[in-house]
Amino acid sequence: MALQALLYGRGRLSILDQLQLPHRRHYRPVDGVSAAWTDIAAMRVRGAPAIAIVGCLSLAVELHHREDMDKEALASFALESLDYLVTARPTAVNMARAAQDLTQFIQLEVKRPDSTADDFKENVICRIEAMLEKDISDNRSIGSHGAQHILSTATTDKVTILTHCNTGSLATAGYGTALGVIRSLWALGRLEHVYCTETRPYNQGARLTAYELTYEQIPATLITDSMAAVAMKEKHITAVVVGADRIAANGDTANKVGTYQLAIVALHHHIPFYVAAPSQSCDLSLDSGHHIPVEERPANELTHVNGVHVAAPGVGVWNPAFDITPHSLIxxxxxxxxxxxxxxxxxxxxTGKKQHIS
Known part of the structure; x- marks a missing residue:
């Protein structure tokens, strides 16, 4: 059974605190919107799909426990909460897309003349719970589509994949995006090996992807980010598969910093470079990646390791959390x-104007 980034039951939500992995598996209760915002900003939960699901489920939890409020007051609270949740991590678009969809739903629900406050709460909560189920279903579809396409072009019976950051069950509602593709290949018996980067400075690959792979006994090797080029040269990599936090209309992709250089190196070695993400991560309002906001993280993520200062005192730090990969490199x-x-x-x-490849 795959690891679960969150545990949800009506009126209850807990997240697996990813700051404590891989040393301790601890589920942290999330009692409402404010707690979710803090946990998302602190990266106790991360990954664009998981951010959206946890944010929306936190609203469902708080709505469930709200009493003595009329329908209009509940709607105002929900809309204000969604606006607030979007500000926790600006680059990942999934939360903004989910908030937009829910806002439209709420605006219609509150106008229904035959509905009560209880009806309103129930309908909004059910809508959010359906998002949870859809995310898992979408991830399984991504895994299947990606695995089949990689195998269709592979020249060997079993394939070797290189991946970056964490895109598995810990970054989604379940199964994963890029790691979902890897899971699907493993389930088909067609996966030889996985190479995962440590993903500095936050080490999502070393702490989280490596944890998921070893947990499920998928054959994997951890490499430093700076070893990717030589791994592509010497380790018979079939394909590079990464996730995405936002994809512009032209296919430019924002993903964890380090992705851009992987795409460049993959092109040099004639290795296909794939991006796996739900359509919710696609932001068609942006013409290109030039318009994607890139979050910058605190300096201490580079200068400290486990609270210990490892950098030269007084050095300047630039710590973008993401970079933009041009569509031409995908x-x-x-x-x-x-x-x-x-x-x-x-x-x-x-937009339904053209069919996909497969």
Whole structure:
């Protein structure tokens, strides 16, 4: 059974505190919107799909416990909460997209003349719970589409994948995006090996991806970020598969910093480079990656390791959490729950004007 980033039951939510992994598996209760915002900003929960799901479920939990409020007051509280949650991590678009969808739903629900406050609460909570189930279903579809496409172009019976950051059960509602592709290959008996980068400075690969892979006994090797080029040269990598926090209309992709250089190196070694993400991560309002806001993290993530200062005192620090990979470097495909797409076709595919590759 895969690790679960969150545990949810009506009126109750807990998240697996990813700051304590891999040393301790501790589920931390989230009693409402304010707690969720803090946990997202502190990266106790991370990964664009998981951020959206946890944010919205925190609203469902708080709505469940709200009493003695009329329908209009509940709607105002929900809309203000969604606006607040979007500010926790600016680069990942999934929370903003989920907030937009829920806002439209809430605005329609509150106007229903035949509904009570209890009806309103129930309908909004059910809508959020459906998002949880859809995320898991979408991830499984991404995994299947990606695995089949990689195998269709592979020249060996079993494939070797290189991945970056964490894109598995810990970054989603379950199963994963890029790591979902790896899980699907493993389930098919067609995966030889996985190489995962440590993903400095926050070490999501070393702490989280390596943890998920060893937990499920998938054959894996951890490498430093600076070993990626030589790994592609010497380790018979079939494909590079990464996730995405936001994808612009032209296919430019924001993902964990270090992704851009992986794409460049993959191109040099003629290794296909894939991006796996739900359509919720696609922001068609942005023409290109130039318009994607890039979050900058605190300096101490570079200067300290486990609270110990390891850098020269007084040195300046630049710590962008993400970088932008141009669509021209995505030589494999973009994989969504709908199929496998050429980056330049993404907008037409998602608006129904063009079919996906497979």
């Amino acid at each position: 030589t494999g495909a973009i994989i969504t729950e709908f199929g496998v797409h050429h980056p330049q076709d993404l907008q037409e595919v998602l």
